[in-house]
Amino acid sequence: MRTQVAIVGAGPSGLLLGALLHKAGIDHVIIERQSADYVLGRVRAGVLEQVAVDLLDEAGCGARLHAEGLPHDGFDLCFGGRRHRIDLHGLTGKRVVVYGQTEVTRDLMAQREQLGRRTFYGAEEVAIEGFDGTSPAVTFRHGGQTHRLACDFIAGCDGYHGVCRASVPAGAIQTHEKVYPFGWLGILADVPPVHHELIYGNSELGFMLASMRSATRVRYYVQCPLDDRVEDWSDDRFWAEFKRRLPAEDAERLVTGPSFEKSIAPLRSFVAEPMRFGRLFLAGDAAHIVPPTGAKGLNLAAGDVALLARALDEHFNAKSGEGLARYSERALSRVWKAERFSWWFTSLMHDFPENGSFGRRMQRAELEYLCQSTAAQTAMAENYVGLPLM
Ligand code: FAS
Numbered sequence: 001m002r003t004q005v006a007i008v009g010a011g012p013s014g015l016l017l018g019a020l021l022h023k024a025g026i027d028h029v030i031i032e033r034q035s036a037d038y039v040l041g042r043v044r045a046g047v048l049e050q051v052a053v054d055l056l057d058e059a060g061c062g063a064r065l066h067a068e069g070l071p072h073d074g075f076d077l078c079f080g081g082r083r084h085r086i087d088l089h090g091l092t093g094k095r096v097v098v099y100g101q102t103e104v105t106r107d108l109m110a111q112r113e114q115l116g117r118r119t120f121y122g123a124e125e126v127a128i129e130g131f132d133g134t135s136p137a138v139t140f141r142h143g144g145q146t147h148r149l150a151c152d153f154i155a156g157c158d159g160y161h162g163v164c165r166a167s168v169p170a171g172a173i174q175t176h177e178k179v180y181p182f183g184w185l186g187i188l189a190d191v192p193p194v195h196h197e198l199i200y201g202n203s204e205l206g207f208m209l210a211s212m213r214s215a216t217r218v219r220y221y222v223q224c225p226l227d228d229r230v231e232d233w234s235d236d237r238f239w240a241e242f243k244r245r246l247p248a249e250d251a252e253r254l255v256t257g258p259s260f261e262k263s264i265a266p267l268r269s270f271v272a273e274p275m276r277f278g279r280l281f282l283a284g285d286a287a288h289i290v291p292p293t294g295a296k297g298l299n300l301a302a303g304d305v306a307l308l309a310r311a312l313d314e315h316f317n318a319k320s321g322e323g324l325a326r327y328s329e330r331a332l333s334r335v336w337k338a339e340r341f342s343w344w345f346t347s348l349m350h351d352f353p354e355n356g357s358f359g360r361r362m363q364r365a366e367l368e369y370l371c372q373s374t375a376a377q378t379a380m381a382e383n384y385v386g387l388p389l390m
């Protein structure tokens with residue numbers, strides 16, 4: 001088999017890249033190790049920046065997002081019994097859209113199915129080769145047969161645990177990592193949200209986030225110890241803890257109910273540099289991870305894909321190599337700014353016992369300053385709604 005671009009991974013990065021390459025008339029194939037149902041079953045991001053919304057429109061996949069997504073003009077910060085709204089739209093003229101990653105993935109998969117583009121789900125023993133030369137290829141087993149897909153370029157969209165970054169020689173790649181000493185316990189439940197916008201809380205008991213998927217479905221999180229297990233958290237325990245971390249007036253009107261999804265995610269900051277190795281290009285979680293506090297993971301992936309799709313379009317259709325040559329530099333410039341914001345927001349909102357009373361006082365001082373300074377709120381808002389692509 002041969003194609004122009006072999007995409008490894010059918011998460012949001014791989015699927016969105018495929019949709020944009022199709023639009024540019026560039027032949028491509030996606031190889032995914034899990035089943036489509038498994039990919040759809042992962043519960044992850046919930047907030048889209050305008051850059052991601054525009055890309056889904058450009059890819060022809062924005063209809064349901066505009067019909068069902070919830071535009072949000074702000075969010076609330078809560079601490080020490082106080083509550084302050086960050087007026088995203090008032091401060092930046094922009095907003096975000098609440099629309100789950102699962103739905104983004106579903107829309108991209110549905111379009112791909114209609115277009116009849118080749119996707120190998122359930123691929124085994126996926127390996128990449130020749131990307132440091134002029135004849136890259138992806139080999140894999142599927143349907144009991146071994147396949148070799150020759151290509152011009154490989155897009156490594158296979159996430160943090162994927163094979164692509166792992167295939168780069170150690171001397172050619174530099175990684176930077178910070179692992180946080182806690183995780184997020186998240187639930188999905190079909191109850192009305194406690195507030196019409198998101199609430200980020202820094203309580204004495206730890207971080208909480210009240211998010212949502214629709215007007216009838218909530219996505220709530222509490223900070224929890226890294227060694228906690230999901231089975232340690234009954235629904236009753238979760239609701240009692242969530243209520244304790246909410247501001248009093250919200251706790252009173254909180255609607256609880258049975259969760260139908262419950263999971264614990266570890267938090268890390270991670271960047272691999274560069275994001276290009278010859279004819280292999282990394283995009284999304286394959287190249288970087290952010291703690292979900294700033295709602296940047298999925299949006300950073302979309303930004304990488306936009307830059308890579310345009311660069312490949314220039315290469316194949318405009319016979320220009322500048323986009324590919326500058327892909328890593330351009331992507332990393334945006335990645336590092338989002339890494340900083342996600343680290344800063346995580347450091348501001350979570351309980352770090354190791355930082356002692358002085359650390360808590362620094363958090364409180366920064367939150368107080370944030371709430372009284374339009375300049376500080378504007379800086380926060382412009383990072384939250386998303387920085388320009390270039
Ligand atoms: P993904 O990891 O989504 O997709 C990679 C794909 O590659 C997967 O389908 C995988 O099966 C496949 N793959 C892996 N190895 C392979 C191989 N060897 N061969 C073929 N295929 C292979 N972001 C937010 O903005 N907000 C959140 O609240 C949030 N919560 C998260 C919770 C968790 C538990 C995790 C892990 C991430 C969360 N994220 C969140 C970040 C998340 O949304 C990612 O940014 C997003 O999934 C990135 O998409 P991809 O780059 O496509 O990577």
Ligand code: PHB
Nearest residue numbers: 045046211292293294295
């Ligand atoms: C979510 O809805 O899953 C979500 C929203 C905002 C975040 C993180 C997660 O910062």
